[in-house]
Amino acid sequence: MDTMENRTEISSLGEFGLIEHLTNNIELQNASSIVGVGDDAAVIDHFGKQTVITTDLLIEGVHFDLMYTPLKHLGYKSVIVNLSDIYAMNATPTQITMSVGISNRFSLEAIDEFYEGVYAACEKYGVDLIGGDTASSQKGFIISVTAIGEVTPEKFVKRSTAQKGDLLCVSGDLGAAYVGLLFLEREKKIFVENPSIQPDLEGEAYVVGRLLKPEARKNIIEFLEGQSITPTAMMDISDGLSSEILHICKQSNLGCILYEDKIPVAEDTKNAAFKFEIDPTACALSGGEDYELLFTIPQSDYNKIVLSEEISVIGYMTDAAEGAKIITKGNNTYPITAQGWDALKK
Amino acid sequence: MDTMENRTEISSLGEFGLIEHLTNNIELQNASSIVGVGDDAAVIDHFGKQTVITTDLLIEGVHFDLMYTPLKHLGYKSVIVNLSDIYAMNATPTQITMSVGISNRFSLEAIDEFYEGVYAACEKYGVDLIGGDTASSQKGFIISVTAIGEVTPEKFVKRSTAQKGDLLCVSGDLGAAYVGLLFLEREKKIFVENPSIQPDLEGEAYVVGRLLKPEARKNIIEFLEGQSITPTAMMDISDGLSSEILHICKQSNLGCILYEDKIPVAEDTKNAAFKFEIDPTACALSGGEDYELLFTIPQSDYNKIVLSEEISVIGYMTDAAEGAKIITKGNNTYPITAQGWDALKK
Numbered sequence: 001m002d003t004m005e006n007r008t009e010i011s012s013l014g015e016f017g018l019i020e021h022l023t024n025n026i027e028l029q030n031a032s033s034i035v036g037v038g039d040d041a042a043v044i045d046h047f048g049k050q051t052v053i054t055t056d057l058l059i060e061g062v063h064f065d066l067m068y069t070p071l072k073h074l075g076y077k078s079v080i081v082n083l084s085d086i087y088a089m090n091a092t093p094t095q096i097t098m099s100v101g102i103s104n105r106f107s108l109e110a111i112d113e114f115y116e117g118v119y120a121a122c123e124k125y126g127v128d129l130i131g132g133d134t135a136s137s138q139k140g141f142i143i144s145v146t147a148i149g150e151v152t153p154e155k156f157v158k159r160s161t162a163q164k165g166d167l168l169c170v171s172g173d174l175g176a177a178y179v180g181l182l183f184l185e186r187e188k189k190i191f192v193e194n195p196s197i198q199p200d201l202e203g204e205a206y207v208v209g210r211l212l213k214p215e216a217r218k219n220i221i222e223f224l225e226g227q228s229i230t231p232t233a234m235m236d237i238s239d240g241l242s243s244e245i246l247h248i249c250k251q252s253n254l255g256c257i258l259y260e261d262k263i264p265v266a267e268d269t270k271n272a273a274f275k276f277e278i279d280p281t282a283c284a285l286s287g288g289e290d291y292e293l294l295f296t297i298p299q300s301d302y303n304k305i306v307l308s309e310e311i312s313v314i315g316y317m318t319d320a321a322e323g324a325k326i327i328t329k330g331n332n333t334y335p336i337t338a339q340g341w342d343a344l345k346k
Numbered sequence: 347m348d349t350m351e352n353r354t355e356i357s358s359l360g361e362f363g364l365i366e367h368l369t370n371n372i373e374l375q376n377a378s379s380i381v382g383v384g385d386d387a388a389v390i391d392h393f394g395k396q397t398v399i400t401t402d403l404l405i406e407g408v409h410f411d412l413m414y415t416p417l418k419h420l421g422y423k424s425v426i427v428n429l430s431d432i433y434a435m436n437a438t439p440t441q442i443t444m445s446v447g448i449s450n451r452f453s454l455e456a457i458d459e460f461y462e463g464v465y466a467a468c469e470k471y472g473v474d475l476i477g478g479d480t481a482s483s484q485k486g487f488i489i490s491v492t493a494i495g496e497v498t499p500e501k502f503v504k505r506s507t508a509q510k511g512d513l514l515c516v517s518g519d520l521g522a523a524y525v526g527l528l529f530l531e532r533e534k535k536i537f538v539e540n541p542s543i544q545p546d547l548e549g550e551a552y553v554v555g556r557l558l559k560p561e562a563r564k565n566i567i568e569f570l571e572g573q574s575i576t577p578t579a580m581m582d583i584s585d586g587l588s589s590e591i592l593h594i595c596k597q598s599n600l601g602c603i604l605y606e607d608k609i610p611v612a613e614d615t616k617n618a619a620f621k622f623e624i625d626p627t628a629c630a631l632s633g634g635e636d637y638e639l640l641f642t643i644p645q646s647d648y649n650k651i652v653l654s655e656e657i658s659v660i661g662y663m664t665d666a667a668e669g670a671k672i673i674t675k676g677n678n679t680y681p682i683t684a685q686g687w688d689a690l691k692k
């Protein structure tokens with residue numbers, strides 16, 4: 001790999017040289033990007049639309065492990081997870097800012113790989129990189145992304161506006177990224193104990209891919225718009241289905257019924273979960289990092305979504321007094337509890 | 347101090363509990379803040395104005411030293427440095443997002459102190475905290491701020507639009523923060539060698555204050571607007587006057603003449619610099635962290651600024667071929683060189 005053969009020290013460029021190197025090929029694509037990289041701040045004009053903003057801080061050793069995360073994938077994913085939040089507001093992403101903290105462990109070639117992924121995501125989703133910051137870090141790689149989007153006034157969709165009786169829907173399938181993580185953690189452990197053993201991920205391309213190279217659900221937002229559906233509430237699934245459903249219930253002051261047998265889980269995910277002797281449903285409920293969309297729609301919109309293979313109806317909203325409940329495949333009813341990833345819990 | 351007596355572990359709240367704790371008193375002040383903390387993303391409507399965005403990543407041990415930086419001041423300053431970039435575009439800040447990475451070394455009380463400073467800056471400058479992220483860090487304190495502002499279309503001021511013959515102006519006085527840093531570093535060294543010796547910062551309140559609790563130049567932007575002056579180019583001074591002047595020259599494709607004897611340096615800064623046997627002019631040229639505004643105006647606007655005690659004319663813009671030059675007090679002419687802070691240089 002070039003990364004190993006050629007090593008250019010970042011210090012040889014200096015901060016301004018590095019920024020110039022990383023940003024000199026940018027061509028702004030969006031009419032809303034008025035001023036991009038190279039001034040005190042960027043300028044945006046959404047021309048009568050509202051502006052949507054979200055931000056994420058990703059820290060090596062906490063949010064990602066560079067032992068099994070290629071830097072290009074990391075750059076791609078760090079953009080995607082923020083775009084996912086913009087789509088979850090029923091908005092269209094238009095710009096990002098990207099800040100990185102880099103220790104001297106990283107070469108310029110390594111940073112270039114990371115930015116290759118960043119720009120690949122920008123190109124695929126039609127967003128402009130308009131600013132950011134580069135800093136040295138004492139230890140590890142630090143990423144801070146802010147994504148900016150636009151939405152027609154009042155068309156944004158919050159978490160707090162689901163209505164009693166609404167159908168609870170989810171895009172795609174769930175739990176794959178978590179099982180992918182289990183595989184990569186297992187192979188890492190084996191490798192650390194015996195570096196001569198090569199990783200065995202045969203057959204796990206789907207689950208590993210869902211973890212390392214997620215996509216944001218632009219196509220679902222476009223589908224809903226094409227069907228003239230405005231969800232009553234929506235959010236993306238980053239912490240596991242249980243946790244997200246409870247957010248919508250709490251913020252909308254409602255309860256819900258969730259049917260276990262309606263939760264979409266891919267065959268590859270089920271097979272992979274069985275290898276670890278874990279329940280695929282548990283992966284969907286508590287795994288996280290799916291970046292699918294969870295949303296509610298009026299029952300009257302059911303006919304508009306029933307033919308979509310990408311959308312599953314998994315339950316419906318009830319009164320708050322009835323609580324948030326799951327009905328299992330064995331027809332037992334339990335309260336939904338959030339066991340999702342909680343970064344600050346020991 | 348309470349911080350020492352009561353120690354609440356952040357892990358006892360969990361991530362969502364922490365966010366709730368830190369944000370539950372927010373009352374949005376700006377009509378442009380449509381949706382704040384608590385959803386996938388925030389929503390802003392600048393109602394026909396353009397949106398200005400800047401971001402900074404601040405890392406413990408690189409950008410700040412908690413041995414002599416009170417957390418409340420750090421929270422305040424981390425907002426201010428971003429607002430300064432918004433003002434430097436001739437815009438008005440309206441919102442911020444604040445992300446923090448925290449190791450388990452920090453108690454909830456410590457984080458509360460930090461956010462006290464954040465909210466104090468928000469209140470003073472009339473901006474709303476509308477989002478952010480909390481993450482655990484393996485080591486040290488990490489801060490990522492994005493500031494958002496608004497500006498009447500086309501009224502923003504870039505670095506690249508200075509004109510030949512324009513007056514080069516600066517607000518306030520320069521070099522103080524750098525001398526303040528020298529004092530704090532000296533006292534830290536003494537303390538580390540002998541913890542029984544208490545810091546001796548007598549008489550250095552001004553320079554230390556400029557480092558630890560800077561302000562953003564809202565009043566200068568308001569003054570310029572009141573005088574119907576739109577600077578031809580503007581930026582804030584974070585890396586030292588030399589470095590910033592060279593940015594304006596390069597991006598505007600011009601040269602300049604800078605008069606050393608016109609560079610504003612406070613008496614307190616001069617006295618403090620002499621104690622370290624360093625040239626106060628060098629502190630102004632290369633020190634940085636002043637967060638004053640550097641801007642150019644047509645000569646015809648001279649009469650409008652001459653009576654302001656807060657604005658100094660320090661030179662004028664020339665052809666690019668003449669280069670960027672400083673004329674010293676001894677009447678010698680030298681090229682201006684950037685020796686400012688460069689985070690990634692060894």
